Amino acid sequence: MAQLPSVTILGAGRMGQGLALALRGREVSLVSRRRHPVAAPLQLYAGTRVDAVARALVLILAVPDDAITPLATDLAAEGSVGPRHTVLHLSGLLGRGALFPLAPSGAALGSFHPLQTIADPAAAPERLAGANAGLEGDPRAIEIGGQLAQALGMVPVRLSAAGKAAYHAGAAMVANYTVALFSVAERLARDAGVPPETAARLYLPLLGGVVANLESGAAAALTGPVRRGDVQTIRAHLAVLSGADARLYRLLGAEALRLARQAGLSPELADRVEEALRERGV
DSSP: OOOOOOEEEEOOSHHHHHHHHHTBTBSEEEEOSSOOOOOTTOOOOSSOHHHHHHTOSEEEEOSOHHHHHHHHHHHHHHTOOOTTOEEEEOOSSOOGGGGGGGGGGTOEEEEEEEESOOSSGGGHHHHHTTOEEEEEESHHHHHHHHHHHHHHTOEEEEOOTTTHHHHHHHHHIIIIIHHHHHHHHHHHHHHTTOOHHHHTTTTHHHHHHHHHHGGGOHHHHOOSHHHHTOHHHHHHHHHHOOHHHHHHHHHHHHHHHHHHHHHTOOHHHHHHHHHHHHOOOO
8 A cells, every 4th residue: 555645734632633643653744733742752733724735645633523624614615625635534423525515626525434432632542443334425535544544454345424423323322321330330349338439440351251252242241130141140130220210221221132042042041031121110
């Protein structure tokens, strides 16, 4: 694959900084209108945005979703983007259409979504390596996105614009709702009498084991009472849960049961588990 062309990153938030750090050693400029500090050893480009755009072949719009189209509108008004450019935004939800103001420029337009969570830009080079990158857009944007993924050590995954919402919903469930589930578990541990400082870390090793097991696939990774068909344990859990916690347990239990059936749980046990999950007032 060809060497990655020169890159200008517009936006110095966590992902913008993280990408700049991960691309160090290449021709990369980081631009932000907000003059906030950036992670060492990064520096914001000292020239104007027009100059930064002119000196690059690849533009990465590292801004929030609702700022993508306004930024594209500004770039179109400046007239700095032309047919030689490839413009990529980082939204997991939006597609090429978010860049519609730049369509008359002749630039290749698309999206490059790093499927990884970056809380600390300094960790980005390590966190991005081996992660997936969702690519969508014009053919040349897909090609350049693949080069960018290779430069970052990421795995490119082609997406359609129509499929991005479902793809991104899955990402939110894994990245965000896993955190929410962990918070529920932490609260239940505190309710059980576990000291708060211990409850906050109680399930971390367990979660690490689950992630390791998932390398074999979801059905193979599933353990616990639903997988075993342990109806009495399920009923005992539901007996101490109420309200939203009980509803959440039942909802996730139904998905776990689907996986358990797939993994080979006998129809008889699976039916008993399904009945226990549907029981009320247990």
